[in-house]
Amino acid sequence: MRFLLLCTDAYGGHGGIALFNRQLVGALAAHPACEQVVVVPRLIVTRENDSLSPIVAFDAGAARGKLAWVNAVRRRAREHFDIVFCGHINLLPATRLFDQPPVLITHGIEAWKPVRRPFIAGTRAAISVSELTRDRFLSWSHFAGPTYVLPNAVRLEQYGVRPKRADLLARWGLAGKRVLLTFGRIVAAERYKGFDDVLEIMPELDRDIVYVIAGKGDDTDRLRRKARDLGVADRVVFTGFVAEEEKADLYALADVYVMPSRGEGFGFVLLEAMACGVPVIGSKHDGGREALRNGALGTLVDPANPAEIRTAINDLLRDGKRGVPAGMEYFAYERFVERVHAIVEDLSGGNRRYEPGKVLESFHRQ
Amino acid sequence: MCGIAGAFAYGGGAPPVDRAELQAMNDRMRPRGPDAGGIWVDGDARVGLAARRLAIIDLSPEGTQPMTDVDGELRIVFNGEIYNHRELRARLERFGARFHSSSDTEVLLQLYRHDGEAMVDLLSGMYAFAIWDPRAGRLFIARDAYGIKPLYIADDGATLRFASTVKALLAGGRVSAAHDPAGVAGFWLLGSVPEPYTIHRSIRAVEAGTCFSVDERRGRAAARPYYSIAKTFAHARGQESIAELVEPATLLREFVTESLRYHLVSDVPVGAFLSAGIDSTTLAALAAAAGQPPRCVTVTFDELRGGADDEAPLAERFARERGLPHTTRVVTRAEFRAELPKIFDAMDQPTIDGVNTWFVSKAASEAGLKVAISGLGGDELFGSYPAFRALPRLTRLARLPLASLLARAARNPKAKYVRRYAQTYAGAYVVKRGLFMPDDLPMLMGRDAAAEALERFDVLAHAAHAIEPDPETTFGRVATLEASLYMRNQLLRDTDWASMAHSLEVRTPLVTAALLRQIAPLLLARGARCKQYFAASPEPPLPEWLRKRKKTGFSVPLKEWMELAPDGTSTRMRSWARVVAEAFALS
Numbered sequence: 001m002r003f004l005l006l007c008t009d010a011y012g013g014h015g016g017i018a019l020f021n022r023q024l025v026g027a028l029a030a031h032p033a034c035e036q037v038v039v040v041p042r043l044i045v046t047r048e049n050d051s052l053s054p055i056v057a058f059d060a061g062a063a064r065g066k067l068a069w070v071n072a073v074r075r076r077a078r079e080h081f082d083i084v085f086c087g088h089i090n091l092l093p094a095t096r097l098f099d100q101p102p103v104l105i106t107h108g109i110e111a112w113k114p115v116r117r118p119f120i121a122g123t124r125a126a127i128s129v130s131e132l133t134r135d136r137f138l139s140w141s142h143f144a145g146p147t148y149v150l151p152n153a154v155r156l157e158q159y160g161v162r163p164k165r166a167d168l169l170a171r172w173g174l175a176g177k178r179v180l181l182t183f184g185r186i187v188a189a190e191r192y193k194g195f196d197d198v199l200e201i202m203p204e205l206d207r208d209i210v211y212v213i214a215g216k217g218d219d220t221d222r223l224r225r226k227a228r229d230l231g232v233a234d235r236v237v238f239t240g241f242v243a244e245e246e247k248a249d250l251y252a253l254a255d256v257y258v259m260p261s262r263g264e265g266f267g268f269v270l271l272e273a274m275a276c277g278v279p280v281i282g283s284k285h286d287g288g289r290e291a292l293r294n295g296a297l298g299t300l301v302d303p304a305n306p307a308e309i310r311t312a313i314n315d316l317l318r319d320g321k322r323g324v325p326a327g328m329e330y331f332a333y334e335r336f337v338e339r340v341h342a343i344v345e346d347l348s349g350g351n352r353r354y355e356p357g358k359v360l361e362s363f364h365r366q
Numbered sequence: 367m368c369g370i371a372g373a374f375a376y377g378g379g380a381p382p383v384d385r386a387e388l389q390a391m392n393d394r395m396r397p398r399g400p401d402a403g404g405i406w407v408d409g410d411a412r413v414g415l416a417a418r419r420l421a422i423i424d425l426s427p428e429g430t431q432p433m434t435d436v437d438g439e440l441r442i443v444f445n446g447e448i449y450n451h452r453e454l455r456a457r458l459e460r461f462g463a464r465f466h467s468s469s470d471t472e473v474l475l476q477l478y479r480h481d482g483e484a485m486v487d488l489l490s491g492m493y494a495f496a497i498w499d500p501r502a503g504r505l506f507i508a509r510d511a512y513g514i515k516p517l518y519i520a521d522d523g524a525t526l527r528f529a530s531t532v533k534a535l536l537a538g539g540r541v542s543a544a545h546d547p548a549g550v551a552g553f554w555l556l557g558s559v560p561e562p563y564t565i566h567r568s569i570r571a572v573e574a575g576t577c578f579s580v581d582e583r584r585g586r587a588a589a590r591p592y593y594s595i596a597k598t599f600a601h602a603r604g605q606e607s608i609a610e611l612v613e614p615a616t617l618l619r620e621f622v623t624e625s626l627r628y629h630l631v632s633d634v635p636v637g638a639f640l641s642a643g644i645d646s647t648t649l650a651a652l653a654a655a656a657g658q659p660p661r662c663v664t665v666t667f668d669e670l671r672g673g674a675d676d677e678a679p680l681a682e683r684f685a686r687e688r689g690l691p692h693t694t695r696v697v698t699r700a701e702f703r704a705e706l707p708k709i710f711d712a713m714d715q716p717t718i719d720g721v722n723t724w725f726v727s728k729a730a731s732e733a734g735l736k737v738a739i740s741g742l743g744g745d746e747l748f749g750s751y752p753a754f755r756a757l758p759r760l761t762r763l764a765r766l767p768l769a770s771l772l773a774r775a776a777r778n779p780k781a782k783y784v785r786r787y788a789q790t791y792a793g794a795y796v797v798k799r800g801l802f803m804p805d806d807l808p809m810l811m812g813r814d815a816a817a818e819a820l821e822r823f824d825v826l827a828h829a830a831h832a833i834e835p836d837p838e839t840t841f842g843r844v845a846t847l848e849a850s851l852y853m854r855n856q857l858l859r860d861t862d863w864a865s866m867a868h869s870l871e872v873r874t875p876l877v878t879a880a881l882l883r884q885i886a887p888l889l890l891a892r893g894a895r896c897k898q899y900f901a902a903s904p905e906p907p908l909p910e911w912l913r914k915r916k917k918t919g920f921s922v923p924l925k926e927w928m929e930l931a932p933d934g935t936s937t938r939m940r941s942w943a944r945v946v947a948e949a950f951a952l953s
Contacts, residue, residue, distance in 0.1 A: 112612045139616045139905075192608050263611050285620075285884070304883035307487035319461065 007087030108265020153336030161277030186217030192263030369395030377524025446493030513574025551819030599842030645741025720860030
């Protein structure tokens with residue numbers, strides 16, 4: 001079988017969508033009947049590529065610009081593929097070049113509100129990283145085809161519980177402190193990660209508690225000012241960009257990972273923090289709920305309720321035990337591969353019946 | 367569920383607590399809790415608690431009150447429902463708390479043990495409770511964020527008494543019934559007695575969203591406000607972009623369904639009040655979609671039958687289309703006249719409202735229901751009252767030099783107050799929503815009482831206090847005024863006495879702090895359009911014939927029933943207020 005993935009970014013990309021795409025490509029390449037996976041990315045942020053399987057064709061030239069990408073897609077449209085995956089709803093128009101309907105992948109906010117519907121109608125199936133994203137996508141698109149929920153996966157073996165690194169403690173002045181951490185892009189246009197909500201309760205928390213905001217973005221200065229206005233500037237650390245190889249050690253510095261977000265399609269960072277054995281607080285009102293398996297893996301809070309966030313933080317600082325929570329295997333990469341193969345079987349009319357949307361059947365949103 | 371009462375002789379020279387007084391208070395509240403009653407007085411009679419119970423969650427005898435914790439130390443009386451009690455229990459169990467029942471009442475005891483008075487920040491529900499902590503020699507009292515459940519105190523400086531109703535406090539026989547001109551004036555000006563006043567000098571309401579404690583050493587501490595609608599709106603400013611992440615109808619469906627799921631938790635069937643309005647029909651549709659189709663009850667009046675204001679045929683059609691069990695109950699003038707003495711007996715404080723809720727509650731009770739959800743609060747939440755448009759206009763008008771002349775030309779009886787009051791939102795609210803105006807008070811309550819009332823109750827300052835801190839937006843200001851004044855002092859209070867008289871618990875999924883926090887950014891971003899998004903939120907959305915219908919209030923044909931204001935010199939509501947005042951011997 002030959003698969004094609006049109007996507008925003010994958011190898012050499014940062015963030016949740018790029019990671020999901022890399023995992024998807026890996027899972028497709030591992031399918032017993034797979035002959036080739038072709039990836040056509042819009043962007044490549046860094047040049048350091050993961051080592052690719054020989055049956056993965058990564059069309060790096062497509063990322064040179066819009067025109068290059070369209071030309072690359074046009075070339076691929078002349079080839080035969082068994083399944084065409086469209087990795088982002090904004091790329092759907094390009095799938096018109098193919099004589100077969102694509103499988104759309106929806107991640108989060110990009111699919112929570114309407115885009116032009118004619119393109120949706122020509123879609124064969126929709127994969128979502130969470131039930132929430134699927135439901136919100138369906139609520140406006142009224143898409144009637146099959147839907148699949150395919151949650152993000154984490155390679156547990158790459159993380160694990162580890163001691164706090166002394167040099168990092170020193171770098172950010174965290175020795176002897178209790179550390180709260182949120183990791184993510186700090187973008188003014190996307191103020192939904194909950195940085196503000198955690199900052200606002202800092203004055204009510206014990207003085208030895210420090211909040212580490214990890215990541216970079218154009219909203220950092222505003223948050224710095226806010227911390228100063230709240231009188232907690234000395235207890236808030238901005239790390240700036242964190243390199244991939246330091247990520248696990250960064251998580252390990254935290255006593256509690258807290259993300260009272262409202263716009264996460266899933267919240268992969270929650271999986272990473274849990275894989276490092278850090279107790280986590282996630283949101284009841286976005287995909288975080290599913291990343292924490294409805295509260296079985298971590299504490300859920302209403303991001304709009306400061307008292308709930310404050311209590312959850314204090315509870316976990318008091319009693320939270322380090323350790324990878326039982327039940328994390330649900331998000332193990334091996335399970336992700338199984339799910340992808342089940343979707344492929346289902347789409348290609350195989351014998352194994354994959355029930356649309358039933359992957360997370362144990363989830364019940366309250 | 368329930369009515370609660372108690373007394374704490376905290377002062378040195380206070381006489382011991384009298385069991386017979388507690389018994390008398392409890393007996394006055396029998397309709398609030400017909401299933402069981404209990405009284406507990408501690409060994410040296412310094413403190414006593416009493417409760418009447420309407421069993422809705424945990425019907426076993428373990429759920430009866432006054433209740434003690436597993437260690438037999440703390441005691442509680444509690445009126446209401448804690449909707450998030452399961453989450454709270456799970457959290458407390460992680461910290462080793464033990465329980466002897468499955469009731470939410472016991473969760474309050476363990477939560478107090480674990481979090482102390484900060485416990486109120488974690489509660490979601492409607493409640494009034496008192497916890498006796500013998501080790502600290504302290505009584506802790508709290509009331510829910512919106513004031514859905516009532517609670518009154520009488521503190522003579524040595525003994526603090528409390529009860530769910532003003533009339534129960536008086537029934538104990540130790541609290542003076544002397545009238546308070548400030549509270550009486552409040553009734554004349556606003557149509558209901560504004561918190562914390564009552565019509566009695568000795569009795570005060572525990573204000574919504576506050577808590578306080580009384581102990582033997584320090585006496586009664588000042589009440590601590592722990593919730594503010596104004597602050598919620600102020601905080602939502604700048605979060606509009608977050609609200610825009612999701613389709614408004616989808617967002618409302620998710621959040622209101624979440625609220626509904628909590629409000630549908632019950633060990634007895636839950637019904638619903640149904641009119642032809644958007645709030646009640648949408649709630650019924652969302653409840654059905656959540657797997658709990660409610661039995662719906664609609665009330666209509668003989669005088670309206672067949673007319674444009676008769677909502678029954680529309681409600682019936684909606685229930686039929688959605689497959690909801692439905693009952694229409696027709697109320698006649700004869701029935702109203704026969705019930706009037708009972709209505710005034712149950713009416714805890716004078717109010718110009720509540721008769722409609724009395725009959726729909728009666729109908730629900732006749733239909734075998736103990737619990738019903740109501741769309742109350744939807745107009746305050748989604749900005750559908752005329753005040754949302756009128757107040758900004760009034761404030762602009764009031765700033766014009768010839769404002770009073772213009773208003774007088776429009777033949778408005780409140781004309782001369784436009785320029786005087788309406789330059790601020792609080793003042794405009796008083797002009798728009800007021801029943802009588804301050805200058806009418808001497809005529810209504812006598813010159814001396816009016817003079818004292820005006821000195822002690824400044825209606826403008828009272829309204830202005832509701833919007834502190836300033837919500838800063840027009841929508842936030844009007845919504846806060848409506849929810850803190852009209853909804854709190856009239857709608858919710860009337861719903862409480864009128865439903866409890868029929869042993870019916872009314873639940874209000876649109877009146878929760880959590881829901882407001884969640885959707886406040888959306889309300890600021892989209893304003894009054896949210897009502898239509900709400901109507902579109904069920905799947906399938908409400909039908910056009912309901913959505914496009916002109917809004918009508920749920921009002922009783924009092925004019926016809928009582929032959930009010932036949933000469934046309936006064937408004938219907940002003941005349942009805944005089945009838946009510948007479949029943950309370952105010953005039």
